[in-house]
Amino acid sequence: MGLRLFPREETFFDLLNGSAQNIVRAARMLQDLLDDYTDVERKAEAIKSVEDKGDDITHTIIDRLNRTFITPFDREDIFTLAKQLDDVLDWIEASSARMAVYKIPHATSEVSELAHILVSECEAIVEAITNLRKLDRLAGPLREINRLENLADRVQRDAIAKLFSSNGNPIDVIKWKEIYETLEEATDQGEHVAHVLEGIYAKHK
Amino acid sequence: MGLRLFPREETFFDLLNGSAQNIVRAARMLQDLLDDYTDVERKAEAIKSVEDKGDDITHTIIDRLNRTFITPFDREDIFTLAKQLDDVLDWIEASSARMAVYKIPHATSEVSELAHILVSECEAIVEAITNLRKLDRLAGPLREINRLENLADRVQRDAIAKLFSSNGNPIDVIKWKEIYETLEEATDQGEHVAHVLEGIYAKHK
Amino acid sequence: MGLRLFPREETFFDLLNGSAQNIVRAARMLQDLLDDYTDVERKAEAIKSVEDKGDDITHTIIDRLNRTFITPFDREDIFTLAKQLDDVLDWIEASSARMAVYKIPHATSEVSELAHILVSECEAIVEAITNLRKLDRLAGPLREINRLENLADRVQRDAIAKLFSSNGNPIDVIKWKEIYETLEEATDQGEHVAHVLEGIYAKHK
Numbered sequence: 136m137g138l139r140l141f142p143r144e145e146t147f148f149d150l151l152n153g154s155a156q157n158i159v160r161a162a163r164m165l166q167d168l169l170d171d172y173t174d175v176e177r178k179a180e181a182i183k184s185v186e187d188k189g190d191d192i193t194h195t196i197i198d199r200l201n202r203t204f205i206t207p208f209d210r211e212d213i214f215t216l217a218k219q220l221d222d223v224l225d226w227i228e229a230s231s232a233r234m235a236v237y238k239i240p241h242a243t244s245e246v247s248e249l250a251h252i253l254v255s256e257c258e259a260i261v262e263a264i265t266n267l268r269k270l271d272r273l274a275g276p277l278r279e280i281n282r283l284e285n286l287a288d289r290v291q292r293d294a295i296a297k298l299f300s301s302n303g304n305p306i307d308v309i310k311w312k313e314i315y316e317t318l319e320e321a322t323d324q325g326e327h328v329a330h331v332l333e334g335i336y337a338k339h340k
Numbered sequence: 341m342g343l344r345l346f347p348r349e350e351t352f353f354d355l356l357n358g359s360a361q362n363i364v365r366a367a368r369m370l371q372d373l374l375d376d377y378t379d380v381e382r383k384a385e386a387i388k389s390v391e392d393k394g395d396d397i398t399h400t401i402i403d404r405l406n407r408t409f410i411t412p413f414d415r416e417d418i419f420t421l422a423k424q425l426d427d428v429l430d431w432i433e434a435s436s437a438r439m440a441v442y443k444i445p446h447a448t449s450e451v452s453e454l455a456h457i458l459v460s461e462c463e464a465i466v467e468a469i470t471n472l473r474k475l476d477r478l479a480g481p482l483r484e485i486n487r488l489e490n491l492a493d494r495v496q497r498d499a500i501a502k503l504f505s506s507n508g509n510p511i512d513v514i515k516w517k518e519i520y521e522t523l524e525e526a527t528d529q530g531e532h533v534a535h536v537l538e539g540i541y542a543k544h545k
Numbered sequence: 546m547g548l549r550l551f552p553r554e555e556t557f558f559d560l561l562n563g564s565a566q567n568i569v570r571a572a573r574m575l576q577d578l579l580d581d582y583t584d585v586e587r588k589a590e591a592i593k594s595v596e597d598k599g600d601d602i603t604h605t606i607i608d609r610l611n612r613t614f615i616t617p618f619d620r621e622d623i624f625t626l627a628k629q630l631d632d633v634l635d636w637i638e639a640s641s642a643r644m645a646v647y648k649i650p651h652a653t654s655e656v657s658e659l660a661h662i663l664v665s666e667c668e669a670i671v672e673a674i675t676n677l678r679k680l681d682r683l684a685g686p687l688r689e690i691n692r693l694e695n696l697a698d699r700v701q702r703d704a705i706a707k708l709f710s711s712n713g714n715p716i717d718v719i720k721w722k723e724i725y726e727t728l729e730e731a732t733d734q735g736e737h738v739a740h741v742l743e744g745i746y747a748k749h750k
Contacts, residue, residue, distance in 0.1 A: 441706045
């Protein structure tokens with residue numbers, strides 16, 4: 136199965152790859168924001184710029200899709216994949232924005248941990264996208280994405296349980312619960328990328 | 341590209357259009373409820389009736405779909421579009437119901453603003469659905485839907501940040517957070533309509 | 546319409562049926578946990594084991610899908626259905642896990658009621674899956690799933706309104722709101738199964 140299935144119109148792969156690379160970049164910036172919790176507003180704005188760039192990439196893909204007759208795989212699958220990659224980025228950005236907008240004074244070890252998981256997941260997404268042309272190498276990164284999403288789910292669950300037992304100020308509990316959920320949603324959206332890729336795989340196998 | 345792509349079976353367009361018109365009606369009733377915050381339970385019940393009518397329209401579409409051999413575009417796209425329009429309406433109704441059920445004593449300028457954005461978004465959805473037959477006129481309303489969803493996201497984000505800094509009663513904070521999120525979810529579902537339309541466009545282009 | 550549409554490759558039906566049966570089992574265990582609220586951690590762990598078994602079934606389906614040339618209906622529909630069944634189970638497990646992890650000291654009549662609705666919904670899902678081969682018998686269980694989801698929505702809405710008017714500890718309000726929402730999300734995911742089945746029906750009718 137090592138053969139290349141899709142010789143036609145390579146640029147869609149380049150564009151999808153560019154989108155995935157852009158997401159890793161945002162995830163790393165989020166990780167840095169949470170590991171070194173200083174200058175939060177400026178760092179959150181920088182992540183917003185990366186998200187804007189992501190919007191441009193997504194529009195380029197959809198636009199090219201609308202002007203290309205033959206596509207390397209089903210038109211609607213490229214469309215869904217581009218959109219789903221964009222959703223991951225939206226939730227990464229939402230996580231950093233919430234830290235800034237809610238004026239959270241410090242990070243916790245749990246948000247850092249979630250950001251690290253997110254970076255690993257985004258790296259596995261890049262690997263999966265890179266291997267779209269060699270379908271037999273897709274299984275590894277897909278399994279890794281799944282594992283990381285389960286891990287993030289457990290970290291978030293425990294973080295919220297800890298929050299509840301902390302006897303903290305209820306407003307702070309609400310804020311933090313929202314932030315843990317937003318980070319977990321980002322990893323969840325990453326798993327949706329894996330589902331789209333699995334669906335493409337199922338069709339072409 | 342000004343030509344009409346879909347001469348066959350016009351009634352699906354009429355039905356989808358009727359569904360979109362019904363959603364605008366509900367959005368305007370929600371806007372009225374929030375702009376003139378009196379008689380809330382009765383107004384919320386009136387919106388519930390519009391939602392029930394929406395369910396009827398959706399079932400009619402699906403039923404007709406199941407009895408029609410040739411459809412103007414892919415059977416599953418009509419199906420997805422009908423369902424997605426219904427989801428917008430569900431969240432509009434959920435917004436009004438929460439104001440009533442949670443016994444919220446007054447509206448805020450932010451919920452009014454969100455309702456106004458929602459009305460504009462639903463009007464753009466009607467325009468997009470109307471132009472399904474002239475695909476080149478779809479781009480304008482789709483862009484507008486996207487812009488309005490981003491705007492709603494920002495308004496909701498700021499409203500929740502303000503809520504957190506208000507030192508209010510925690511239960512009130514929870515209620516209002518939920519209401520802002522429900523309104524924002526309605527605009528989000530509207531954007532999903534745009535995605536479905538973009539997907540149809542991508543296929544037929 | 547009593548004829549069997551899909552004579553080929555019966556095992557996909559067996560596997561999908563096995564997945565649905567596994568979900569009913571988890572729903573009944575959740576109902577038991579909430580009706581007889583003792584030994585919560587052990588019962589939640591037992592539900593987790595059923596979820597793990599569900600993961601195995603899902604992977605078997607996808608794996609078989611990838612090794613089978615001719616499938617009884619569209620490859621991506623089997624894929625989507627298997628995934629969507631898995632999502633129902635995930636939310637059932639999440640409901641029981643939250644009771645345990647948040648150290649909830651007792652159940653309420655509303656969580657029991659939601660669990661009973663969920664069991665009925667999962668039984669309707671089994672009936673729908675069983676009748677995938679006789680499409681004309683699908684309408685009944687699909688309508689029932691829809692009815693039960695609406696009922697769950699109303700029970701959850703009223704439960705949260707009651708919670709808000711209870712003057713309880715804000716942290717407890719947050720915990721319970723989350724638990725009601727998680728249970729309602731499980732019924733919502735069940736309705737998504739119905740949507741996938743309706744979509745398959747729309748294609749094959």
